[in-house]
Amino acid sequence: MQPRRKPIARAMGGLFVLAAAIFSVACNSKVAATTDAPSVVPRAAVAVVKRQPVSNQLSMAGEFLPYQEVELHAKVAGYVRTIKVDIGDRVRAGQVLAVLEVPELNAQVVGAQAGVRHSGEEIARAKNELARAEADHQALHAAAVRLQQASTARPGLIAQQELDNADSKDRASEAQVEAAKSALAATQQQFEMSKATQSQISAMQDYSRIIAPFDGVVTWRYADTGALIQAGTSNASSAPVVKLAEVNVLRLRVPVPESLAPKVRIGMPAEVQIQATGEKLQARVSRYTDALDRSTRTMQVEIDIPNKDGKLAPGMYANVSLEIDARSDALTVPVQALLQSGDHASVLVIDAEYRVNTREVKTGVQDPSRVEIVTGLREGERVIVGNLGSYQPGEIVKPKESVISERGAD
16 A cells, blocks of 8 residues: 555645746746836826916895885874875875875964964054154154253253153153064064964975875885874874885895905995896995894895886895905916815926926915915916825826816816
């Protein structure tokens, strides 16, 4: 048995040696193939750093509101005699919308007119009294003067008692003149008071007519003919007669977030896209509150939109884009080229030897497609856009200039 095992062992050993030789040859062939094959240079989409306009757009929804809107109350209580408008009616400033019937006020107007006439007659009577008093005073004063002259010319001719009586009558008539003047002044003051009362009551009577304060459209009607209307000045719960809105110009009110509120300025360009009509308009900021709403932390901004043709209605919505920041000649790169890490930003720059270098930059205004580079880059340099994690600093790449749109790199 022993002589048979030795040949078998020798044969197995030979097979192992042969297999090892074949494996060694194969490995050497692979190494040689790898060494001889040329290296593959990765391609990289790049964009050129260049100057162009860039702006930061803020888009939000806004609501159209009337330029003015008011509920018209009656200043005096009365019954609606006529109401001449209904909802949807367009009215002009100064147009009579409704007329109230106020009988007691009409009686007060008649009484005030009579008071003015009576005061006028009292003035005429006081003037006559003054004229009579002045005439009496002139006669008595002339008599007293003549007696005094005669007594001076011939002493003892006229008794002293007679002189004293003439002088007393002169002074009394002078006092009568002053009293008549005071009576006339009091009567004239009474006349002015009567006229003021008449003007006040006539003004109240004018308030029995509801007048449109501006051009607009009637958006609601609260009363009908025959309804009793309470005076708006004496009853806080009184109902208005009609509601009027000015719609030739509408206010487009937009809430701007707290972080961007300090950048809003009057005259700032705005693009308005009206949802109901699909129309796009170019407008400008008209006004803003310059204060934040505590509940929403937003600032209300208004844009005046002309509405002469009446296509727009209060309550409609519109999408508004505001140019919060704008640069006309900024050094920019596509947003796809930016690597953001916390407060730090960087880009991958390709140098003249086609090597990738990491460069820290400081950014400025950004729009949906491009970002302003304040420091860190020069005009004409090339940066990698897209798949930034696939490249390592120092790596050699083959650049391919890419066309950048708002959607990304092509």
